[in-house]
Amino acid sequence: MSSTTRPAAGGAILPPEEARSVPIKAIKLRHPWRMVFAVLLVVIFVSVVVDAALRPAYDWPAVGKYLFDRRISQAAVVTLQLTVYSMVIAIVLGVILAVMRLSPNPVVKSLAWFYLWIFRGTPVYVQLTIWGLISLIYSSIDIGIPFMDPWVSFSTNAALSTFTIAIIGLALNEAAYMAEIVRAGLLAVDRGQEEAATALGMSWSQTMTRVILPQSMRVIIPPTGNEVISMLKTTSLVTAVPFSFELFTRSRDISAETFNPIPLLIVASIWYLFFTSILMVGQHFLEKRFARGVGDRQPDRKDAVGTGTGTLTGVVPVVDSGQPSVIAPPRQDDPPANPGGVK
Template sequence: MSTTHPSGPAAGSTPPPRDAVSTSEPIKAIRLRHPWRVVFAVLLMAIFALFVIDAAFRPAYDWPAVGKYLFDRRISMAALVTIQLTVFSMVIAIILGVILAVMRLSPNPVVKSVAWFYLWIFRGTPVYVQLTIWGLISLIYTSIDIGIPFMDPWVSFSTNAALNTFTLAIIGLALNEAAYMAEIVRAGLLSVDKGQEEASIALGMSWSQTMTRVILPQSMRVIIPPTGNEVISMLKTTSLVTAVPFSLELFTRSRDISAETFNPIPLLIVASIWYLFFTSILMVGQYFLEKRFSRGVGDRQTDKSDPAPSTGAITGVVPVIGSGQPTVVLPPKTDAPGTTGDGGAR
């Protein structure tokens, strides 16, 4: 094995002629033209402009009535009730969904079967039907009894007195949404490699420490996007609580006002504007949450085959033509202070 300095040619090889080394000119890239793409974009803009102009002057929309009822006190109070329904239902649904997801992943077949049966019932029936049943719950259970089964109850409440329509609407929405949140959480937990849990156990971490410090932080980047979609969907699903019946949310309240004015279209536009306003806020919040929990994902990894940053040299073994022995190429040595490149003193 022979050793050569990288400044000279390898043993047994012919150095390239000086005329062969030339400075290459930069490539001048010509951008491709897409005329049909421009035509399609102009056509879309023209159609959108025509729609806006037509909607601005169409009398059925009645824009003065839209401006009149947009900030009406009844509408603003109904919008607040809609937000309350969304927040309370989603909080309960997320907590119950996490419990159901853990039950689905349990090795106990009974626990797993109970969770599967819950998901089968609430995902297999329409939410409007479920809300209607919750509205008729007082006919099924006339009283709420607390005590030992098959014995006289310790405390008994009338169902109508204990559960008002607002509470029933929250229960109906939350129980339905929990079935979908359970599958979202389960998918997020399964997205984390099994080795993460095994490594945590090897380090002596408990189950709760493993979940809170290792599994959940990594699964959040998978859980957050669909959960944000479910929150937005819940905001719009609150319009179905009229089946309970609960009539103080945004859509039902605007429909009641339109029944008084005999002009439903402006009130539908008012409700849509409020829904779009809340949805836009939720989308912005979802964006920042996704950005926070996706930190470090997809970052460029340093290529180990890159040249050393200090010298720019590549070390390795190259074959020597004709000798059958490899040649080791060493990086240039850094001269110590007071010495020359050949190691001699000044």
């Protein structure tokens, strides 16, 4: 090994043992105003909590009374059912629409774009109201060849309950947003991945299930988790259908009986917070699961011995000027520091 260390231009030449032995003393910066701001926020938070605990309008005994009321718990289960059923249909339909949007067929692509334009351009409450009036628009559901006598015909009111109509309305609206999320995830995967899979002899389905979709999931899952949480809260709008057995509408009906709406609104909020907290935890673990390996790869480190250059990069702790001196790697046109190898 050479007896001296060669620093960057302008640095001093130090013996190796001296360059390695000087420690760095780090002094933590002080932020007094940051601490003052934090204390102020804590004081405001505690004041709000104490005020809410002592304000009689909240009526906390009534909140405890109705929090686990059978009618409220049943409505909470119905809200979960609306969320799950609507999201499953929306995800499946969203994937189909995303593939249609990426199709080279202009007719298929235009139909998908028209669907997204309609359902993303109108409020979901308006859509649910129209779905609630579907029996006035279509009094019967006919199955058969168009413009001919139907093979089977039955009343719309008998075939579709308000619960089913609420699911259809929520799912069709959400599918428009899921289509864009899935399309963004598919486009985030490099085109070379598909080309490499095709070169290996994989079919389209194998390429999508084994190559494209697993890589796109880390892009799709975060916004999808947000959409599930949003769907849970959007179920409160199905009263437009009208469907009155979900959490918000049920708590509102009970408050109309007790003439005390604020505690029932708090009860509904607590249940919503409980469900969204569970969904957020599940979203966190799903994101962690599909993000494995992203950003974990460390740059390759070559051993200085036997590489032909024997060049190290780093920082020399002390130099004559009092400032650290960075040892930069040599350029490709520079001769190696030790042409004969390290000895």
